Each structure stands twice: as structure tokens, then as C-alpha cells.
Amino acid sequence: MAKKRVVTTTINDRQVEFLCQPRQTLLESLRDVLNMTGTKEGCTNGNCGACTVLMDGRPVDSCLVLAVEAEGANLETIEGVAPSDGLDPIQTAFLENAALQCGICTPGFIMATKALLESNPHPTEDEIRFYLAGNLCRCTGYDKIVRAVLDVAESREEVSA
Ligand code: FES
Numbered sequence: 001m002a003k004k005r006v007v008t009t010t011i012n013d014r015q016v017e018f019l020c021q022p023r024q025t026l027l028e029s030l031r032d033v034l035n036m037t038g039t040k041e042g043c044t045n046g047n048c049g050a051c052t053v054l055m056d057g058r059p060v061d062s063c064l065v066l067a068v069e070a071e072g073a074n075l076e077t078i079e080g081v082a083p084s085d086g087l088d089p090i091q092t093a094f095l096e097n098a099a100l101q102c103g104i105c106t107p108g109f110i111m112a113t114k115a116l117l118e119s120n121p122h123p124t125e126d127e128i129r130f131y132l133a134g135n136l137c138r139c140t141g142y143d144k145i146v147r148a149v150l151d152v153a154e155s156r157e158e159v160s161a
Pocket residue numbers: 040041042043044045046047048049050051052061062063064
């Protein structure tokens with residue numbers, strides 16, 4: 001068996017060190033080594049987006065990233081989204097719009113939405129649908145998800161108006 005590697009990375013603003021096999025994915029390390037099971041495993045081949053995390057601010061499918069590639073990176077996962085005293089507005093909007101059914105896809109959608117709104121705070125519906133096209137929901141909840149993202153964007157507009 002190949003020698004394990006030490007990976008030093010930042011996850012949700014905390015420096016973390018963990019051991020992994022050279023071929024182990026970031027998704028496996030998050031869930032099985034670090035017990036961060038908020039990031040979900042769907043297809044494990046880059047098709048569903050359930051495993052989306054942010055790596056240096058960009059959404060990535062953690063099932064397609066090797067854990068060793070996280071060396072020195074700044075990772076954000078669903079566990080770091082909510083502030084200590086409640087929910088992030090994205091999470092609240094998903095709840096209020098019932099934008100989840102089985103919930104497996106939800107962490108990935110929320111992480112992708114976070115990345116979208118950071119790069120484009122006021123997206124149109126078309127831009128939202130285009131940006132989130134890499135995230136699949138087998139419960140067919142897309143309209144509610146898109147509504148939730150529009151609500152967050154609109155509430156940001158009201159605050160900044
Ligand atoms: S589990 Fe990674 S894209 Fe589906």
C-alpha cells in the first residue's frame with residue numbers, strides 16, 4: 001500500500017492536518033477521515049455536484065479532487081456556511097422556499113449558490129440556471145431552488161438599496 005501523505009489545509013477558517021492515501025479523494029477525506037459528512041456523496045464521478053465544496057473560492061466537485069491537491073488550499077464546506085447564531089441567508093431562503101426534498105443535493109447547491117452570489121450578487125434567473133447546471137436534483141426541485149437563489153439576491157438588493 002502506498003505511503004500515506006500529510007495534508008495541511010484550511011477548512012472553514014481553521015487550519016487542519018490530516019493523513020490520506022495518495023489516491024484518496026477530497027470527498028473521502030472530508031467524510032471518512034475528518035467526519036465532515038455535510039458534504040454529500042452522489043455519483044462520485046463529477047456528474048451530480050452533491051459533493052461541491054469551495055476551493056480557494058471556486059466551486060469544485062470534491063469527488064474529482066485528490067486530497068493531496070488540498071495542500072495549502074483554502075476550503076469552504078457546508079459546515080462553515082452558517083454563522084454561530086443561526087443560518088446563512090442562503091440556507092434560510094432554501095428553507096422558506098422548500099427548496100429541498102431528500103436533501104442530498106442541498107449542500108452542493110448551497111455551496112454553488114454561495115460561489116455564484118460572491119461572483120455575481122444579482123444574477124438573473126437564466127444566469128442562476130446556467131451557473132447551477134452542474135448540480136443535479138433527482139427530486140426535481142429546480143424551480144424552488146432557483147426561487148430561493150433569486151430571493152437571496154433580491155434581499156441583498158433591498159439591503160444595499
Ligand atoms: S459526488 Fe461528486 S459530482 Fe457527484
